[in-house]
Amino acid sequence: MEKSPDYDVVIAGGGPAGSTAAYLLAGFGYRVALLEKQRYPRNKVCGGCLSQKSVRFLDRVFHLPLPALRQEGLIDSTGNGYALYIESRRVLAGALAEPFYFTRRERYDACLARKAAEAGAEVHEGVAVTAINHARRTVTTSDGDRYAARVIIGADGIHSRVRRSFPVAAVDPEEWKRNLGWALELTIPRREVEALATGDGAIPLCNDLATPHLVFAACRWGYGWVFPNREEIIVGIGGLLRKNRKDFPGQFAEFLKAIGLGAFADLKPAGYPLPFGNYIPAPAHEATLLVGDAGGFASPILGEGIFYAHRTAELAAHAVDRHLTTGAPPGETYIALLNRRLIPELEAEAALRNLIYRCLDNRMHLPLMAFMKATNSRVIDAVQGSRSFRGFRRDDDLHTAIW
Ligand SMILES: Cc1cc2nc3c(=O)[nH]c(=O)nc-3n(C[C@H](O)[C@H](O)[C@H](O)COP(=O)(O)OP(=O)(O)OC[C@H]3O[C@@H](n4cnc5c(N)ncnc54)[C@H](O)[C@@H]3O)c2cc1C
Structure with missing residues (x-):
């Protein structure tokens, strides 16, 4: 009707x-x-x-x-700090402004x-x-x-x-497909993480599990994340679908091991597409x-x-x-x-x-690390929205102006 x-x-x-x-x-x-x-x-x-x-x-x-x-x-929950890795190497970490x-x-x-x-x-x-x-x-x-x-x-x-x-x-x-992403994500109760985390992964999570972690190269053209919620820890990987295809489940299991959560590798993560520049x-x-x-x-x-x-x-x-x-x-x-x-x-x-x-x-990790260190606070500002990605200039109107 x-x-x-x-x-x-x-x-x-x-x-x-x-x-x-x-x-x-x-x-x-x-x-x-x-x-x-x-x-x-x-x-x-x-x-x-x-x-x-x-x-x-x-x-x-x-x-x-x-x-x-x-x-x-x-x-x-609130993430006051951060840790950023390339594979298992910690590149940047600290408090967030x-x-x-x-x-x-x-x-x-x-x-x-x-x-x-x-x-x-x-x-x-x-x-x-x-x-x-x-x-x-x-x-x-x-x-x-x-x-x-x-x-x-x-x-x-x-x-x-x-x-x-x-x-x-x-x-x-x-x-549309060229820049379509795919992500796998697992939400694990904090008490289970605390009980079963082995602490022997190449990427040590902090004791209170309060710091957001980003890990580049956890999959191709994408990254892994560990986000703290009050009662749960959210672990995921996401990247371009066409660069990873069927590799996602294996990469996710590897990522869990790398962060000392291999005990959860048998759990089935939720899979979901996400826009990634498309x-x-x-x-x-x-x-x-x-x-x-x-x-x-x-x-x-x-x-x-x-x-x-x-x-x-x-x-x-x-x-x-x-x-x-x-x-x-x-x-x-x-x-x-x-x-x-x-x-x-x-x-x-x-x-x-x-x-x-x-x-x-191209495994150009050293120049990339140098670049990340040099631009770090400006990239964070751009993600937070107080700077533009165009030349990292400050722009208070960037995300507010309409006409
Ligand atoms: C694993 C993963 C992790 C992510 N993490 C983050 C993050 O930490 N931070 C962040 O900012 N973004 C994150 N994102 C992206 C974020 O989730 C999405 O960009 C966001 O939800 C988009 O909002 P939306 O309103 O466009 O769509 P959605 O949130 O998907 O809402 C669409 C709505 O439409 C409804 N719907 C669908 N089809 C129909 C229909 N035919 N008729 C009527 N209703 C319909 C659905 O039920 C849904 O409620 C993540 C995405 C994934 C996959």
């Missing part, structure tokens, strides 16, 4: 991207339907690491400063969807988008309903049904826009995607607002905003990524 009256905007997917778009557009006064195929609280395979640029976004856009994030239970935070996605995503509902969006849970008619601007759902809208936003994650409805000319499948340069077709993982937006070096989900959704929401107020084509405005505010940054980060991984491929 066609839902009537029509919506201004229908959003497929209620992760960080979808909830951001819904929250902003409902706040602008539009009639918004957010369709989420699962029910909250729902989990998402993720390390849950929030850089400062994400934390600042939550404050600026959702009016959730750090104390409010804590109050909402969104900050599970500003911490990384770790969240639990089931809480994070449920909270942001609730915020969208409080702003006035209709949040429909347990409703999957099954088909999109771009010309008619309608989506059909798993329960047979059809929603008509003036704009459709695809925020339905890496497997996006909305993206798959785009013509090949808009989303080149070969390009963003779609023009993620719009007719009046449908792709945001977040659906458009491949994530850090090409780290695969950090939560911030990019928020930020692309923010840019899309402003493009939609302009469309609904002036008639300007939403896709053109969105692509212009991405080109102005985000894609140059992703390109610069991808160039750095290529340099790092080419050095690793």
Whole structure:
């Protein structure tokens, strides 16, 4: 049955991207339907690491400063230091000027969807988008309903049904696959880690298991991570799919051994694709826009995607607002905003990524270590969002300006 009256905007997917778009557009006064195929609280395979640029976004856009994030239970733990390895060699370690935070996605995503509902969006849970008619601007759902809208936003994650409805000319499948990542991740209760860690791995984890560890070359064109949560330790590897293929399980077992957690090598990690530099340069077709993982937006070096989900959704929401107020084509405005505010940054980060991984491929570890030591604090600032990856210049507007 066609839902009537029509919506201004229908959003497929209620992760960080979808909830951001819904929250902003409902706040602008539009009639918004957010369709989420699962029910909250729902989990998402993720390390849950929030850089400062994400934390600042939550404050600026959702009016959730750090104390409010804590109050909402969104900050599970804090990483005040870090350790970075190439294979088993410690290259950098120390205290961070500003911490990384770790969240639990089931809480994070449920909270942001609730915020969208409080702003006035209709949040429909347990409703999957099954088909999109771009010309008619309608989506059909798993329960047979059809929603008509003036704009459709695809925020339905890496497997996006909305993206798959785009013509090949808009989303080149070969390009998409070229920079598609894959990750394996295991969440292990802290008490089990404490009981079974052997401490004899080549990479010694600190005693209190409080320091985030990154290990380059744990897989090809990717890295391994150990992230501390309050009750759990999250261990993962992620890298370019085409460079690793079937090697991931073996590399993951090796990584567990290297960090002294070989006792957990029999456990089956969760496997999940992740964008790794495969963003779609023009993620719009007719009046449908792709945001977040659906458009491949994530850090090409780290695969950090939560911030990019928020930020692309923010840019899309402003493009939609302009469309609904002036008639300007939403896709053109969105692509212009991405080109102005985000894609140059992703390109610069991808160039750095290529340099790092080419050095690793060619075992140029010594020059790479020298480079990492020389640029360390600036790269951390760029990841945290206070510097640009373009020349590492300071830029306070980098992740906040819209027009
Ligand atoms: C192993 C791993 C570790 C990661 N670690 C980090 C990290 O530490 N920090 C970080 O910033 N990023 C991390 N990422 C990336 C991050 O998880 C994603 O970039 C982020 O979740 C993207 O948000 P999103 O809203 O675009 O998509 P998602 O979070 O995937 O949300 C999409 C939503 O759409 C819904 N959906 C799907 N299909 C439909 C449909 N047909 N109809 C309706 N709803 C639908 C899904 O149920 C889901 O709720 C990691 C990724 C992986 C795989």
